[in-house]
Amino acid sequence: MGTGAGSIVEFDNVGLRYGTDREVLSDVSFTLYPGSFYFLTGASGAGKTSMLKLLYCAQRPSRGVVRMFGNDMITLPRHRLPDVRRRIGVVFQDFRLVPHLSAFDNIALPLRIAGMSEREITKPVADMLEWVGLDHRADAHPATLSGGEQQRVAIARAVIARPEILVADEPTGNVDPEMAVKLLRLFEALNRLGTTVVVATHDVHLLRKVPDSLIMRLDKGRLSDPTGALRYPPRREREAN
Amino acid sequence: MLARLFDGAARLVPGEAARLLPQARIGGPMPWVIAIMVALTVISAAAALALDNVAENARAEIAGGITVQVVEGAPGERARQTQAALAVLEADPRVTEVRQVPQEELSQLLEPWLGAGTLEDEALATPSLIDAQLDNEVTAPVLRDLRAKLEPIAPAAQVDAQANWLGPVFDAMRSLKLLALGLVALLALTAAAAVWLAARTALGSNGDTIEVIHHLGGTDGQIAAIFQRSVGIDAFIGGIAGLLLGLAAVMLLGAQFAALGSGLVAGGGLSLGDWGLLLAVPLIALVLAMITARATVLAALRRKL
Ligand SMILES: Nc1ncnc2c1ncn2[C@@H]1O[C@H](COP(=O)(O)OP(=O)(O)OP(=O)(O)O)[C@@H](O)[C@H]1O
Ligand SMILES: [Mg+2]
Numbered sequence: 001m002g003t004g005a006g007s008i009v010e011f012d013n014v015g016l017r018y019g020t021d022r023e024v025l026s027d028v029s030f031t032l033y034p035g036s037f038y039f040l041t042g043a044s045g046a047g048k049t050s051m052l053k054l055l056y057c058a059q060r061p062s063r064g065v066v067r068m069f070g071n072d073m074i075t076l077p078r079h080r081l082p083d084v085r086r087r088i089g090v091v092f093q094d095f096r097l098v099p100h101l102s103a104f105d106n107i108a109l110p111l112r113i114a115g116m117s118e119r120e121i122t123k124p125v126a127d128m129l130e131w132v133g134l135d136h137r138a139d140a141h142p143a144t145l146s147g148g149e150q151q152r153v154a155i156a157r158a159v160i161a162r163p164e165i166l167v168a169d170e171p172t173g174n175v176d177p178e179m180a181v182k183l184l185r186l187f188e189a190l191n192r193l194g195t196t197v198v199v200a201t202h203d204v205h206l207l208r209k210v211p212d213s214l215i216m217r218l219d220k221g222r223l224s225d226p227t228g229a230l231r232y233p234p235r236r237e238r239e240a241n
Numbered sequence: 242m243l244a245r246l247f248d249g250a251a252r253l254v255p256g257e258a259a260r261l262l263p264q265a266r267i268g269g270p271m272p273w274v275i276a277i278m279v280a281l282t283v284i285s286a287a288a289a290l291a292l293d294n295v296a297e298n299a300r301a302e303i304a305g306g307i308t309v310q311v312v313e314g315a316p317g318e319r320a321r322q323t324q325a326a327l328a329v330l331e332a333d334p335r336v337t338e339v340r341q342v343p344q345e346e347l348s349q350l351l352e353p354w355l356g357a358g359t360l361e362d363e364a365l366a367t368p369s370l371i372d373a374q375l376d377n378e379v380t381a382p383v384l385r386d387l388r389a390k391l392e393p394i395a396p397a398a399q400v401d402a403q404a405n406w407l408g409p410v411f412d413a414m415r416s417l418k419l420l421a422l423g424l425v426a427l428l429a430l431t432a433a434a435a436v437w438l439a440a441r442t443a444l445g446s447n448g449d450t451i452e453v454i455h456h457l458g459g460t461d462g463q464i465a466a467i468f469q470r471s472v473g474i475d476a477f478i479g480g481i482a483g484l485l486l487g488l489a490a491v492m493l494l495g496a497q498f499a500a501l502g503s504g505l506v507a508g509g510g511l512s513l514g515d516w517g518l519l520l521a522v523p524l525i526a527l528v529l530a531m532i533t534a535r536a537t538v539l540a541a542l543r544r545k546l
Contacts (some may be wrong), residue, residue, distance in 0.1 A: 109453075
């Protein structure tokens with residue numbers, strides 16, 4: 001297990017069960033280092049979304065230790081969760097756009113929650129809309145957007161506040177391969193700026209598109225690591241030493 | 242204070258906090274409920290205040306008042322004892338004002354019961370009546386002392402404090418006032434309950450949005466501020482409407498009572514301070530509604546992660 005120095009996320013022997021069902025995650029241990037790009041793969045139902053939920057603080061583990069930014073997520077009091085969550089960007093598998101807000105307002109939401117003024121918000125949101133190719137749909141409501149367009153709004157909302165960790169659940173599930181690559185480039189750009197990226201996907205073609213990425217594989221709730229990502233510090237860190 | 246309550250919401254979505262939760266407001270019965278509550282509260286409070294003023298005025302008027310009745314069948318003796326009693330009272334240093342109630346006034350008072358012209362009928366003996374005003378409140382020792390003084394010279398004189406006569410009236414007015422105040426308290430409770438229910442409903446129907454705001458790092462306070470603002474707008478609109486309705490009713494009732502021209506009710510006007518209190522009712526309702534909404538939302542959110 002990692003020493004904690006230099007890591008931003010540590011899982012140690014984590015188990016998760018919903019209610020009294022069997023565990024959907026068992027004995028999950030890994031460390032995430034800042035600035036790395038991780039893929040989380042596994043068959044449908046393997047527990048990818050469940051693991052990401054732990055990462056974006058939508059669940060507390062049933063057992064084990066989860067540390068994020070040095071906080072013990074089991075004992076962290078409720079009122080300190082917002083501060084942790086503001087350092088995390090999330091792309092939900094089902095998007096979770098606010099239905100009565102326009103694309104612009106959905107993307108602006110994290111900035112408004114962070115207390116930024118309208119003046120500071122307008123430009124970055126407009127830029128982000130342009131980046132995901134939706135500048136002409138700024139005033140559209142989610143119900144009038146296609147699945148792929150909704151997904152791009154969801155991604156824009158997740159990255160607009162420059163989170164330290166980006167957690168994306170099947171972020172390319174609804175877009176054509178060309179757009180998928182484009183979105184991956186956005187993640188990579190963000191990653192180069194220092195954001196740790198965790199992308200859950202069962203699309204194996206995607207894994208090859210990011211050469212520096214590390215791969216974690218979930219199999220029936222247990223973790224294996226084909227690239228050795230979990231046993232060794234990531235490549236970039238090794239090169240730096 | 243109000244500006245501060247609105248502040249949290251304004252910071253979250255400047256000027257547009259309500260857009261986050263449109264269902265919480267549009268078409269809801271909240272403004273109507275608040276309007277009715279405020280109107281009823283204004284009417285009840287006005288009644289309580291008016292009763293208080295009536296009682297206060299009457300009390301002040303009769304506080305130092307005594308009535309001496311000379312109950313004597315023989316007209317000559319009655320007149321003599323009345324004159325003697327008047328003399329004693331006039332000489333007493335505690336007495337500031339003495340007046341024999343004139344026969345015409347007495348007959349006017351009794352006319353409704355006895356019929357016109359009865360007092361001229363010598364066969365019907367009516368007591369003569371003296372009103373006196375003391376410089377101080379009429380206590381039991383003072384009454385005893387006056388009775389002792391009058392006894393030797395006017396044995397037929399009966400001395401009573403006017404306050405004693407009106408005691409039951411005051412009791413009734415106090416009960417009415419308590420009833421009105423109780424109504425005000427009940428109305429406040431009902432309004433709070435209505436806001437609680439509305440906030441719970443809005444929380445339920447906006448659960449997904451709230452969860453998203455949480456995940457994006459929104460605090461309970463920010464979410465509560467959205468509801469608070471929404472309820473605040475409803476309470477503001479409802480409060481104004483209710484106030485106008487209530488004031489209209491109060492003024493109408495006031496005009497009708499004034500038309501009665503009764504001496505007792507005449508003291509029941511509302512002072513400037515009373516009107517101020519009535520104007521404050523919608524403001525108090527607004528604050529109550531917003532505090533209730535905030536408390537409801539915060540309590541519900543505490544159970545989420
Ligand atoms: N809220 C829940 N309550 C109970 N069981 C759940 C819940 N969410 C997920 N599960 C169960 O947990 C297991 C893992 O689900 P999860 O959504 O994490 O899988 P996944 O790897 O994301 O699948 P997919 O690729 O289809 O999105 C599944 O067996 C699922 O039925
Ligand atoms: Mg999933």
